[in-house]
Amino acid sequence: MNPGLRRALNGLVVGITITALSGCGTLFHPERKGQMDGRIDPVVAIANGVGLLFFILPGVIAYAVDFSNGTIYLPGTQTAGVDAMPLDKDMDVAALEKLLSAKTGKTISLDSELLLVEEVDSLDEALALVRMSGMGDAERLETL
Template identity: 35%
Template sequence: MTTLNKIAKIFIVALLGFQVISCGTILYPERRNQEAGRIDVGVALMDGAWLLVGLVPGIIAFAVDFTTGAIYLPDSKSGQLDYDHIRAIRFDPETTTCTQIEGIICKETSHDIKFSDEHIRYSRVKTREELPAIFSSVRQ
């Protein structure tokens, strides 16, 4: 094998490796499934750089990031609650176990949580009016 062939193979492997790490879908997995929003210029520039390498890699990079939503910046309102649209789910706290409550939360929100997680805090709430006071006492 000639030196030129070795260099070409190393270049192709490096190029493909760079494409994998420069993809917004891989860099920002938490952004997957976002809907349209403000485009992240950094991700768009990385995807656009692939247009310099070739039309196909550039189009693929843009297609993947637009399809998954990873090219969009996170919503600036994330972490803020809309108290007007909170839905109450009622259950009997005397007969419902923590595991059952975790199942209810998963069913209603599609988020799998465990009360054993050290980051989870829970409180007993009787009315919606109590929520702002409870959430304001929690430090982020």
């Protein structure tokens, strides 16, 4: 076999394997990280399925990475934000859950794995945490 053709085929196989191992949705749509559910993006699902053609393991890993990151789902209506609310030092968990439920319009349980509650020292720190979560990245990138 021609050495140039062999090198090109090796490069192609390595490129496809790296793409499959890292998760296609994670590469194509990093702004979707953190989505919990929704409709599955058929383009990402098919791209991950291509990994199944090159042995089984790369495709399975691509699906696992995309499902764990949430990048296989089409964009939803999830939003994140920061509301500054002064809290009493003697507020118990039940009172805080009631306050959060009233503010969000949803039943909130602080024991939920899907809820992250952190005490921060400043509003700037809270805003930095929201920015690091990746929520709203698409809208911020559109304004650039």
